[in-house]
Amino acid sequence: MNKYRSHNCGELTIKDKNKNISLSGWINKKRDHGNLLFLDLRDNYGVTQCVIENSHEKFKELEKLSLETVIKIDGKVLERSKDTINKDLNTGEVETSIISYEVLGKTKELPLPVFSDQEYAEEIRLKYRFLDLRRKKIHQNIILRSKVIAFIRSEMQKLGFLEFQTPILTSSSPEGARDFLVPSRLNPGKFYALPQAPQQFKQLIMVSGFDKYFQIAPCFRDEDARADRSPGEFYQLDLEMSFVEQEDVFEVVEKLMKSVFKKFSDKKMLYEKFPKITYSDTMFKYGTDKPDLRNPLIINDFTAIFEREDVSFDIFKKLVKKGSIVRGIVTKKTKDKPRSFFDGIDKWAKDEGASGLAYFTIEKESEIKAKGPVGKFFSSDSLKEIMKISNAEVGDSIFLACGKVKDVEKILSNARDKIGNELKLINPDTFAFCWIVDYPMFEEDEKTKKIIFSHNPFSMPQGDVKNLDLSNPLEIKAYQYDIVCNGIELSSGAIRNHIPELMYKLFSVAGYNKKIVDEKFSGMINALSYGAPPHGGIAPGIDRIIMLLAGEKNIREVTMFPMNQNAQDLMMNAPSEISEEQIKELNLLIKKNK
């Protein structure tokens, strides 16, 4: 028998009655009755109630032990009387009568309670992450993460994918996020970059003829954090396939997502076949390229209404004349909502930095009328036209935003979420997946007015590839797609451009000449010149998948050792200063501020 335990703390049942056993674990909770002490012993597997009476010589010692002390207990399994059974524990039908014990690990006074459902400050949680991770919820989240990843691995292998590792020290690339850089000792003045994703490597794996690749890949981006975005590093299920079209990638990913989400969650899937929405449609209908399809609200365009003679809403009319657009959201059967609901939305929009949302409710007396602060500006006929455009009915309300396309899209996209939540239109017990397809290849940089890659410079443009018309680059669409679930972007992917001449052409549109491309993407462009297969892939974010499955809103709840918002590891004290010697060895000069 093992020196520390014969059983774990989650497995004793009535079948073990009267056995002499040993358990090791943490003291989760004590209930001291003075002459009788209950002591809950906890490990990874569960909790077992242990009991000792004051007639025992060790009673006084055990009474004094702090919570979270690690002890080993030798004892005898006893059946609990019917009225003392704890149904909340797997081990609740029995308890262990303590015969002897041994302290394996003492504890100082705890900086935070382990046995508590209380929320507490992030800072203290991250500093004492090893204590935080003992807590039930996050402990379970991390175990879930392990199981999901193991399951994904086995599914991918079943689907014929091979797992490979790719370099962590690689070269900096000019496109995309800011790189984490690592100075090279052997090559003074030069730097490695940590990969933002193994993008080029996975394409090189295809060129190397491996056909189907995947990796649970660490990715590093030196960008600011968000609740759903770790600073520094995160993980992707990176995958790439040869001789495929877009649909082949969709099929694999859809199959995988369905089996993962069905296995690890009881929530319903709204769509068995994930709908495909074009980029331009989603921007129009939802104002975003990551729509939450659980939310039934849809955006409509009402710009033409404000060119009518019988509409006198002059503020909007003037703006429309100058090129602004008007779009809006219809809410069903909201005529009896209190004024505070409407004003609340309007005020919220103003807080978001928009000029607010105009609103009115459609009612019918002798004829169709609009009620609300701006209702009087609309004629009966114009209202009928509005109802036609948006399928609105009497009793519905409309929220309108006016401005530049991008601003209107943004505020209405957020308004969809806000109103959808307020009216409880979003069923939290569902997953709504969709594909966003037909992304534009290029877009115009708002500030510099330059043409830039809108997503990924390695994507294959749609259309006649041999005679691609580059005169209107903004019109070119790419075989570029995103997968979205409940308004969270899980991943981007693309069919790649495997034709070097075409890549040079596209890069030249974005202002990179052949020399720069050869220099910055040497590994890839060179490889594509030696017989590259058509290929494509995608890279769903592991952390976000786990967030959805665990029902967490913050990525740190599913990350074992996350950094804080300022990209600091409070437990390990990273980043930290380095010695003069190290600096010298790396040929660096540190410029001291102040």
Next chain:
RNA sequence: GGGGGUGUAGCUCAGUUGGUUAGAGCGAUCGCCUGUCACGCGAUAGGUCGAGGGUUCGAGUCCCUUCACUCCCGCCA
């Protein structure tokens, strides 16, 4: 880089209009308690009210500066 929120005991939080000695629950320490499972009861210790400056007879509370954490915008193909 910008905006919002928070900061009071080890932890979670209360603290009114600026007013005497800054409170509660949990935890810790000590004592009582033989069937609890958030055990119960009693006592004790524990505070640079994030920091600095200002206004005031008087500041946890008002003002200014600053720091930390967090959420958002920018950013993240």
